[in-house]
Amino acid sequence: MPDLSRFNLRDRFGDWWDKASPIQRGFTRVFVISLFYALPLINNPVIDTPETSFQSVLFYPLAMFSLMAVGLNVVVGKSGILDLGYVAFFAIGAYTYAMFALKTSLNFWEILPLAMGFAMLAGVILGLPALRLRGDYLAIITLGFGEIVRIVAINTEAIGGAAGLTSIPGPPAFLGHEFTVMDPRPYYWLTLTLLSLVIWGVLRLSHRKPGRAWEAIREDEDVAEFMGVSTLKYKLWAFIIGGAVGGAAGAVYASQIRSIQPEMFTLNLSIMILACVVFGGMGNIWGVILGAVLLGYLPEKLRFLSETRIIFFGLLMVVMMNIRPNGLLPRKKREVVGEKK
Amino acid sequence: MDFSIVVSDFASLTLDGIVVGAIYALVALGYTLVYGVLRLINFAHSEIFMMGTMTAVFVTSILGFTGYEDPLPLWRFFLVFALIVIAASVVSGGAAVILEIVAYRRLRNMGASRLSSLISAIGASFFLTETFRLLTDSRNLDFPRMISKEPLFQFSSAYVTQDKLLVLAGAAILFYGLNRVINHTRLGLGIRAVSQDERTSVLMGVNVNRVISFTFLIGGVLAGAGSAFYMVFYEVTKSNVGFLIGISAFTAAVLGGIGNIRGALIGSFALGLFQQYTAAVLGYNWRDVVTFVVLVLVLLVKPTGLFGEALQKARV
Numbered sequence: 001m002p003d004l005s006r007f008n009l010r011d012r013f014g015d016w017w018d019k020a021s022p023i024q025r026g027f028t029r030v031f032v033i034s035l036f037y038a039l040p041l042i043n044n045p046v047i048d049t050p051e052t053s054f055q056s057v058l059f060y061p062l063a064m065f066s067l068m069a070v071g072l073n074v075v076v077g078k079s080g081i082l083d084l085g086y087v088a089f090f091a092i093g094a095y096t097y098a099m100f101a102l103k104t105s106l107n108f109w110e111i112l113p114l115a116m117g118f119a120m121l122a123g124v125i126l127g128l129p130a131l132r133l134r135g136d137y138l139a140i141i142t143l144g145f146g147e148i149v150r151i152v153a154i155n156t157e158a159i160g161g162a163a164g165l166t167s168i169p170g171p172p173a174f175l176g177h178e179f180t181v182m183d184p185r186p187y188y189w190l191t192l193t194l195l196s197l198v199i200w201g202v203l204r205l206s207h208r209k210p211g212r213a214w215e216a217i218r219e220d221e222d223v224a225e226f227m228g229v230s231t232l233k234y235k236l237w238a239f240i241i242g243g244a245v246g247g248a249a250g251a252v253y254a255s256q257i258r259s260i261q262p263e264m265f266t267l268n269l270s271i272m273i274l275a276c277v278v279f280g281g282m283g284n285i286w287g288v289i290l291g292a293v294l295l296g297y298l299p300e301k302l303r304f305l306s307e308t309r310i311i312f313f314g315l316l317m318v319v320m321m322n323i324r325p326n327g328l329l330p331r332k333k334r335e336v337v338g339e340k341k
Numbered sequence: 342m343d344f345s346i347v348v349s350d351f352a353s354l355t356l357d358g359i360v361v362g363a364i365y366a367l368v369a370l371g372y373t374l375v376y377g378v379l380r381l382i383n384f385a386h387s388e389i390f391m392m393g394t395m396t397a398v399f400v401t402s403i404l405g406f407t408g409y410e411d412p413l414p415l416w417r418f419f420l421v422f423a424l425i426v427i428a429a430s431v432v433s434g435g436a437a438v439i440l441e442i443v444a445y446r447r448l449r450n451m452g453a454s455r456l457s458s459l460i461s462a463i464g465a466s467f468f469l470t471e472t473f474r475l476l477t478d479s480r481n482l483d484f485p486r487m488i489s490k491e492p493l494f495q496f497s498s499a500y501v502t503q504d505k506l507l508v509l510a511g512a513a514i515l516f517y518g519l520n521r522v523i524n525h526t527r528l529g530l531g532i533r534a535v536s537q538d539e540r541t542s543v544l545m546g547v548n549v550n551r552v553i554s555f556t557f558l559i560g561g562v563l564a565g566a567g568s569a570f571y572m573v574f575y576e577v578t579k580s581n582v583g584f585l586i587g588i589s590a591f592t593a594a595v596l597g598g599i600g601n602i603r604g605a606l607i608g609s610f611a612l613g614l615f616q617q618y619t620a621a622v623l624g625y626n627w628r629d630v631v632t633f634v635v636l637v638l639v640l641l642v643k644p645t646g647l648f649g650e651a652l653q654k655a656r657v
Contacts, residue, residue: 132641133640136381137640139382139459140591141637144637147633148633151630154626267584278460307475308475310471311471313464313467314464314465314468314471318443318444318461318468320464321448321464322447325448325453
């Protein structure tokens with residue numbers, strides 16, 4: 001199906017964006033961002049989901065998946081490192097937040113950088129040895145890492161063992177918004193703010209040297225190395241940045257859900273986030289977010305999907321790869337041209 | 342950490358290690374064969390194994406075994422067991438061939454990146470696991486005990502039982518059969534040719550798609566037979582049974598040097614033994630962590646495995 005696989009909405013919008021004046025761009029930015037901030041204020045039965053309110057679905061899974069998918073996109077989409085253990089960073093962030101919040105008097109804002117730091121540290125510890133490998137081997141190693149983190153959490157009594165950690169305190173009030181268990185909206189706004197910062201940061205990096213290095217590595221690692229790109233360094237940075245975003249997502253999640261168990265951090269979640277990235281369009285932030293929103297929202301909305309969603313996603317990954325290997329909203333065409341036909 | 346248990350139970354741990362290793366080997370051969378011809382890790386191979394175990398349980402329930410019978414007379418057991426092995430092999434082999442056509446062939450012909458093939462295989466793996474999880478309601482399925490597990494004789498601390506001997510004998514027959522097929526048939530010649538150089542073998546008139554299909558078939562049949570032995574030894578299965586067996590078998594294949602058949606055998610036995618010894622010292626909970634650590638260390642220290650080709654040079 002050549003037409004279906006070539007049509008690229010992203011390019012259409014990209015062309016418009018390139019020609020737009022600074023005023024038009026600024027206006028679009030403000031409009032889109034305020035639209036997203038206003039989303040939880042909508043109360044409409046059409047978008048409500050059968051099980052939970054639209055507001056709580058907005059926080060988890062939509063905003064959470066989007067944040068993690070954007071983080072994983074730096075690793076998988078930008079640099080072509082297949083990471084099947086992304087949930088490990090999420091788990092490390094969640095456990096770091098929970099442990100510090102329970103054992104020390106630090107509050108959420110002080111622990112958040114710590115959670116990201118621990119996730120980054122884990123990224124270095126795993127990445128330094130593992131990133132020397134490629135493709136399939138790296139995928140298996142990262143998968144193993146994700147499972148090791150979970151099994152270690154189950155078997156370590158000091159961090160709650162299989163029962164996990166409970167009664168984790170939430171963040172302190174911010175600008176008059178209380179972070180309570182009942183109201184998911186402040187958490188949504190918090191996640192959205194983090195997401196906006198991450199998108200901004202990743203876009204900045206993508207347009208500069210690291211972004212070019214990542215693309216070169218993804219397209220052909222050997223050639224990139226010959227051209228003087230320090231491949232291990234940039235792969236490691238991609239891994240660490242992705243890990244930090246996952247860690248931040250984990251900390252926010254733990255602060256909202258208030259109790260965490262090792263069984264929350266299974267391979268299924270890694271695959272779920274990977275499916276968002278692949279489905280939406282590897283390498284393109286907007287595509288990845290679209291993927292996260294669709295794959296997060298549909299199973300909540302359609303009950304028959306939530307029972308069978310992993311089957312559905314498995315099938316989707318196979319079909320997507322066969323028909324439209326670059327996802328719904330692929331990255332820019334100039335990058336696609338060089339790929340093998 | 343109590344190392345004395347390894348010494349006192351050495352014979353028992355060694356016997357179990359060899360039996361487990363034989364089962365790993367049957368699965369690991371599938372990884373290694375497919376890697377040989379495609380330079381690709383068949384991520385869904387563990388699900389092929391899982392389908393074999395499901396078939397084994399299904400066949401016994403059709404035959405009317407409930408698990409409360411006395412052990413069958415030996416000749417009747419062999420008949421029933423042969424039927425189970427054949428059914429599991431047919432299902433697993435067939436599933437592997439279909440998997441290749443659905444998840445790999447089109448992508449291969451498009452010349453898509455290896456990442457695409459890998460993601461497609463992961464999708465197929467999830468599809469199969471979840472389908473069987475829903476079909477079985479996430480329950481454990483028990484395999485009826487049709488063979489006596491009373492020890493035949495004791496050697497030091499090891500209890501030699503009929504089921505362990507059955508696994509070892511069956512695995513030995515399959516290894517011999519595989520050796521005949523790979524080294525003494527036209528098809529085996531084709532597999533070896535494609536493994537060495539796909540492009541040249543096309544020029545020499547090898548039908549590559551057919552060879553690849555047969556490779557998946559052989560891998561699937563071995564995994565199916567392995568799943569029947571697994572069921573006799575462990576007597577329980579679940580929809581996610583393939584995951585840990587798959588990781589162990591894959592680790593074994595890498596340990597021996599992936600793409601190398603003899604390496605996969607030796608790697609499997611080595612890993613089986615190592616798992617038993619370390620599990621005795623650290624506790625059973627840590628067995629899978631040990632497997633992953635072995636995998637990581639092998640890939641870091643000697644990525645070619647004990648007998649393999651140079652992996653890092655293989656372009657990805």
